[in-house]
Amino acid sequence: MGVEFVDLFNEWASSYDDTVSGSDPEYKEVFEGYDKMLQELADLSVSPVLEFGVGTANLTKKIIAQNKVVVGIEPSEEMRRIANLKCPEAAIYAGDFIHFPALEMPIRSVVSSFAFHHLNDQEKRLVLKEYYDKLEIDGEIIFIDTLFRNEAYKNKLIQEAEQKGFLNLAQDLQTEYYSYQDDLEQMFLQLGFEVSFKQINKFAWLIQAKKGE
Numbered sequence: 373m374g375v376e377f378v379d380l381f382n383e384w385a386s387s388y389d390d391t392v393s394g395s396d397p398e399y400k401e402v403f404e405g406y407d408k409m410l411q412e413l414a415d416l417s418v419s420p421v422l423e424f425g426v427g428t429a430n431l432t433k434k435i436i437a438q439n440k441v442v443v444g445i446e447p448s449e450e451m452r453r454i455a456n457l458k459c460p461e462a463a464i465y466a467g468d469f470i471h472f473p474a475l476e477m478p479i480r481s482v483v484s485s486f487a488f489h490h491l492n493d494q495e496k497r498l499v500l501k502e503y504y505d506k507l508e509i510d511g512e513i514i515f516i517d518t519l520f521r522n523e524a525y526k527n528k529l530i531q532e533a534e535q536k537g538f539l540n541l542a543q544d545l546q547t548e549y550y551s552y553q554d555d556l557e558q559m560f561l562q563l564g565f566e567v568s569f570k571q572i573n574k575f576a577w578l579i580q581a582k583k584g585e
């Protein structure tokens with residue numbers, strides 16, 4: 373459950389950093405401002421940090437550069453191999469949003485970029501509840517992910533992708549579990565978080581969810 377996309381990430385790992393730098397026209401707009409948005413997330417994080425779906429460790433590196441403690445979780449073996457090469461100082465473990473090693477440390481921030489959409493709604497709710505329980509009292513979940521404002525906006529983006537011949541992107545937008553903003557907001561609120569959303573580019577949003585008192 374939740375890791376059905378891992379084969380794809382093993383294959384994508386070696387060219388992933390080129391994609392996020394804008395080399396692939398299909399995904400250029402998805403990752404527009406990538407470096408800056410990851411920096412914003414890193415700046416917001418408070419140590420000790422738990423990061424899910426580290427990929428090639430681009431966010432991890434920025435958090436470590438601020439002398440914060442970060443534990444990373446990543447299901448793809450090939451992504452982990454590259455992440456360890458790029459960021460040997462980080463502790464990166466095999467696992468995923470649902471299954472990950474038991475941690476002795478307190479957790480002040482749970483962070484993730486471009487990965488939460490790998491979980492379906494039921495799984496999202498399950499893990500958010502678990503992170504709520506694991507977070508320190510003033511802890512926060514800080515995610516960046518592709519979201520849709522609503523169904524009409526989703527359909528518009530899919531149509532645009534098809535018109536441009538971006539068929540991989542169009543298929544992606546229809547098959548992965550990208551949330552609607554309202555649904556995700558309700559999920560966080562029902563679990564007791566205070567949540568805010570900020571749109572960063574056409575696809576990506578910054579989501580900050582603070583554990584309520």
Ligand SMILES: C[S@@+](CC[C@H](N)C(=O)[O-])C[C@H]1O[C@@H](n2cnc3c(N)ncnc32)[C@H](O)[C@@H]1O
Nearest residue numbers: 374375381425426427448468469485486487490
């Ligand atoms: C688009 S990449 C994002 C990588 C990195 N966070 C970034 O911002 O560039 C998605 C990452 O999530 C990982 N992933 C896929 N399914 C996952 C799951 N169920 N739990 C945690 N990570 C997952 C993939 O292996 C991949 O490394």
